Each structure stands twice: as C-alpha cells, then as structure tokens.
Amino acid sequence: MIKDYQDLQQLVSSAGVIFSEQNPTYQFEFSQAENGACTLLEKKSGKKFVFMLAKLGAELKLGFAFYDANEPQPDWIDDVLASGSTTKTLCQLLESEFV
Template sequence: MVENYQDLYQLIQQASVLYQQKNPSKSFEVTQQENGSCSWTEQTSGKKFVFMLAKLGDELKIGYAYFEPNEQQPDWIDDVLASVVTAESVCQLVDYDFS
C-alpha cells in the first residue's frame, strides 16, 4: 500500500519490472524527482506519465498525468485511491492507447 513518496517510487519500480517482462521490446525510463513525484517515459514513442500523491481529507490518492511526446502540458490528468493501485494497474495505464 502506498502511504508516502518512497512507497510510490517502489510501486512504480515494481510496475516497470513487470512491464519489461511483458514487453521486452519496449524501452523506458523511470525516475523520481526532487519533489517525490515519479515519471515513466517510454523512450521509443516519447509518451510520459507523471505520478504524484495527494491527500484529500482522509483519503490518499495517486494522481497521474499523461503527456504526449514532446509536450510540456499534460494531455490528460486523473487520480485514484492509493489503496487500489497495484503494479498491474500501473502497467495497464502505461500500456493504454490514448490516441
């Protein structure tokens, strides 16, 4: 369960290992920023996701933003309860075709 930014980074790292196992031909980079947020950038296509934490009342949420290749502004932003996010669900999100 994600409760802080270190947990978030570990979750995204777990997802990256799982994703690489299922998609060995895809190349990507996972990094953690100084503010704790994590980014996942697919090297081939340039699509990027940024994951962050937000506390809304008593609920902890994971926010995520999708960036089209070479764009500075996100194309799509949403959030989900942190308690329901898994490595598998991150892989599904990253693999989704947003076009």
C-alpha cells in the same frame, strides 16, 4: 498499498520493469523529482507518465498525468485511491496508452 512517496516510487519503478518484461517493444526510464513525484518515460516514443500523491481529506490519492512526446502540457490527468494501486493496476494503465 501506497502510504508515502517511497512506496509510490517503488511501485512505479516495479510496474515499469514488469510491463517492459511482458512487452519487450517498450522500454521505460524511471526518474524521480526532488518533491517525490516520479516519471516513467518510454524511451522510443518519448511519451511519459508522471505520478504524484495528494491528500484529499482523509484519502490519499495517486494522481497521474500522461504526456505525449515532448509536449509541455499533459494530454490528460486523473487520480485513483492510493490504497487500491498495485503493480497490476499500473501495468494496465501503461497498456491502455502504449499497446
């Protein structure tokens, strides 16, 4: 369960490692920005996901944007409830774009 940016960063980093272990063709580089947002960059393709948190009313949302290689604008943006986000759901998200 994500409650803050520290939880988000740990979850995203773990999901990148787990996905790479299950799919050795893909290797991710994790980074975090000063504002707490974090990025998973697939090293070979240059494609990446950027993850951030947003409070909408009483709900905490996990927002994410997918960028094709070296593109300045995201291909698509979405969000889900942060409370339901797990390494499994993030791995499924990675699989939907990379496999």
